[in-house]
Amino acid sequence: MLCKRIIPCLDIKDGRVVKGTNFVNLVDAGSPVELAARYSKEMADELVFLDITASNEKRKTLLSLVREVAKAIRIPFTVGGGISEIKDIEALLKAGADKVSLNSSIVKNPKLISEAAKQFGSQAIVAAIDIKNNGKENKVYINGGREETNLTGLDWCKQAAELGAGEILLTSMDKDGTKDGYDIEFLKLVTLSISIPVIASGGAGKKEDFFDAFQLANVDACLAASLFHFNILPIAELKNYLRNNGITIRI
Amino acid sequence: MIALIDYGAGNVASVANALTELKQEFIITSNEAEICRAQKIIFPGVGEASYAIRQLHLLNLFTVLRIVKKPMLGICLGMQLMADFSKEGNVTCLGIFSVTAEKFDESKTKVPHMGWNDIEIVKESKLFKGIKSGERFYFANSYYLPVCPYTTSISNNEINFSSSLEKDNFYGVQFHPEKSGSAGLRILKNFIDI
Numbered sequence: 001m002l003c004k005r006i007i008p009c010l011d012i013k014d015g016r017v018v019k020g021t022n023f024v025n026l027v028d029a030g031s032p033v034e035l036a037a038r039y040s041k042e043m044a045d046e047l048v049f050l051d052i053t054a055s056n057e058k059r060k061t062l063l064s065l066v067r068e069v070a071k072a073i074r075i076p077f078t079v080g081g082g083i084s085e086i087k088d089i090e091a092l093l094k095a096g097a098d099k100v101s102l103n104s105s106i107v108k109n110p111k112l113i114s115e116a117a118k119q120f121g122s123q124a125i126v127a128a129i130d131i132k133n134n135g136k137e138n139k140v141y142i143n144g145g146r147e148e149t150n151l152t153g154l155d156w157c158k159q160a161a162e163l164g165a166g167e168i169l170l171t172s173m174d175k176d177g178t179k180d181g182y183d184i185e186f187l188k189l190v191t192l193s194i195s196i197p198v199i200a201s202g203g204a205g206k207k208e209d210f211f212d213a214f215q216l217a218n219v220d221a222c223l224a225a226s227l228f229h230f231n232i233l234p235i236a237e238l239k240n241y242l243r244n245n246g247i248t249i250r251i
Numbered sequence: 252m253i254a255l256i257d258y259g260a261g262n263v264a265s266v267a268n269a270l271t272e273l274k275q276e277f278i279i280t281s282n283e284a285e286i287c288r289a290q291k292i293i294f295p296g297v298g299e300a301s302y303a304i305r306q307l308h309l310l311n312l313f314t315v316l317r318i319v320k321k322p323m324l325g326i327c328l329g330m331q332l333m334a335d336f337s338k339e340g341n342v343t344c345l346g347i348f349s350v351t352a353e354k355f356d357e358s359k360t361k362v363p364h365m366g367w368n369d370i371e372i373v374k375e376s377k378l379f380k381g382i383k384s385g386e387r388f389y390f391a392n393s394y395y396l397p398v399c400p401y402t403t404s405i406s407n408n409e410i411n412f413s414s415s416l417e418k419d420n421f422y423g424v425q426f427h428p429e430k431s432g433s434a435g436l437r438i439l440k441n442f443i444d445i
Contacts, residue, residue: 001368001369001407002364002365002366002367002368002390002408003366003367003368003387004366005366005367040432045366045367046389067264070264070265070268071268071271074269074272074429074430074431074432074433074435074436075389075430075431075432076389076391076427076430093262094262094263094264095264096262096264096265096268098262098265098391098430118299118302119298119299119302120297120298121297121298121299121328121393122363122393123297123363123365123391123392123393124297124298166363166365166391166393167363167365195357195358195360195361195362196361196362196363197361197363197365197366220361220365220366221366250367250387
């Protein structure tokens with residue numbers, strides 16, 4: 001039986017791992033290659049790297065980082081952040097990334113999903129979707145959460161799946177950094193509406209939050225950052241807890 | 252020397268990294284003569300089947316891969332291309348394993364089948380030395396090869412499918428040994444030791 005996955009997320013800025021709350025207040029959390037190797041040893045199921053650097057040197061730095069990470073670990077990893085062209089995707093996959101995550105670029109140009117899926121396979125294309133509730137509905141945000149779009153969360157998830165995305169990485173901006181639990185209600189709605197895997201992101205604070213996302217919302221993977229970076233919740237402890245509570249998980 | 256085939260449809264870097272970790276000599280190649288000179292062949296693959304087969308034809312590799320007599324390991328899409336036919340793009344494949352690649356049923360399960368799944372070994376194989384049933388490997392596939400007489404291990408994703416096959420000198424694994432931690436490296440090492 002397919003296992004549920006635990007995915008540490010590493011936000012990268014200028015080649016270092018950083019962590020903030022609600023996308024701001026960044027603090028240094030270590031070296032990406034060292035953290036990746038540590039997580040791989042601790043039985044993380046895969047890793048996500050999101051590059052939030054905004055500079056001209058960015059692509060070169062990111063590619064060499066991807067090459068280093070690919071040499072250091074034997075588990076799959078996804079790379080995202082500012083990817084907008086087929087040739088960027090090709091370069092990252094060739095450097096050793098298993099998947100790329102696309103966010104703002106596919107909102108601006110949805111055809112990029114189908115083109116990339118056709119060329120590299122759906123399994124390599126993750127649609128990263130940031131949502132925020134305006135009191136009435138979940139709206140999709142782009143550019144690192146700075147810009148509201150006119151898309152609603154559920155519609156965009158469905159469309160991304162139809163266009164050929166292999167996975168949805170769904171981040172609740174309201175929950176991100178709060179340690180208040182994942183957005184179970186909305187995640188449940190999404191997993192009921194589409195047939196591709198869904199990764200829950202934003203809000204994990206304790207073991208029970210992961211259990212709820214797997215059990216109540218039927219997500220396929222849970223992503224978290226600071227909980228793991230600062231070793232507040234060791235991955236082994238989390239996985240043992242989940243297994244003891246009937247979740248199929250790789251130990 | 253191992254020939255790691257680069258035909259523009261595979262994540263060659265990951266397999267190369269794993270071979271480097273195992274301290275193996277290899278060449279990354281799409282050259283028929285180099286493939287013929289190698290002692291072993293690794294045939295990786297990610298992406299879409301009909302595109303990949305077209306690449307093999309363009310590089311003039313289609314025939315040589317069908318008739319080689321040395322151990323050859325197909326990985327993921329590489330393994331599926333060793334079947335008779337793939338419903339992904341409806342394309343005639345290498346015809347080594349007489350079986351057709353089918354798509355998982357989206358109404359019954361999530362597609363792609365993505366993540367760590369366990370295997371049940373159903374036939375003894377040199378690939379599984381030191382590996383037991385229940386071991387988990389990383390998969391990322393929307394299509395699968397049904398269970399058939401060449402199946403050596405089975406995994407389940409709503410239905411049972413072949414997680415590995417073997418016929419004479421031809422070996423195939425649906426999962427990614429290069430991305431499956433120490434158990435995956437063991438599979439690659441076992442192939443190298445054949």
